[in-house]
Amino acid sequence: MAITTIIPTITETVHSEYKKRLATLYAVSDHMRVHIDVSDGTLTEYKTINETAVWWPKGWTVDLHMITAEPSKHVDNIIKLHPNLVIFHAEARDDLLPIFDKLKQNGIKVGVAIVKSVYPGSIKAILNAADYALIFSGILGKQGGTADLLLCEKAALIQDIHPSIEIGWDGGANFKNVRQIAHAGITAINVGSAITSADNPAKVIEELNKEIEKEDPI
Secondary structure: OOOOEEEEEEOOOOHHHHHHHHHHHHHHOOOOEEEEEEEEOOOOOOEOOOHHHOOOOOOOEEEEEEEOOOHHHOHHHHHHHOOOEEEEEOOOOOOHHHHHHHHHHOOOEEEEEEOOOOOHHHHHHHHHHOOEEEEEOOEOOEOOOOOOHHHHHHHHHHHHHOOOOEEEEEOOOOOOOHHHHHHOOOOEEEEOHHHHOOOOHHHHHHHHHHHHHOOOOO
16 A cells, blocks of 8 residues: 555634644644645635745645636746645636646646546546646635545546546545545545644644554454
């Protein structure tokens, strides 16, 4: 089974809380992979701080999840930020392929988020051009969603289209289900409230990693 990584998620609406969340996670590790949500309100009613206010500590590997119907309006700001990866939504109004090309030319990996209503077979060209596919089971722009584990079946469909793509999960991951998600072939599990609401985030991350390492039946 491929190695699966637990990735803390940051979803904040005000700068002070964003800064506090960074400090909490930095206390856990100065070299970690983090998933940051940025929502402009065009795909969901929920808004977060925008990408012009986003920053992170040197040494972090950052996946930027852009929850927007208009990716082209954000590309230049994303290039300035230069995250490890930027994830756009399959249901965005813009053509993602030229946007992917521009980001790749600037050394940024690209990904596509697949919500419940999107069938992987309907976006083959996007998946083949992407480095990463995010199976989304949460609430766009907000933490605390419920994991619909039936969506794990999308992992095999995605791999059939693009065998080497990295597959992530977002929405409702916790101690009760991370092992099942990992066993589905999903190697990047983004975890929000289970970590951010904990008194000891470091311990939660450690215990989640122990859970996904178990190979015995669920």
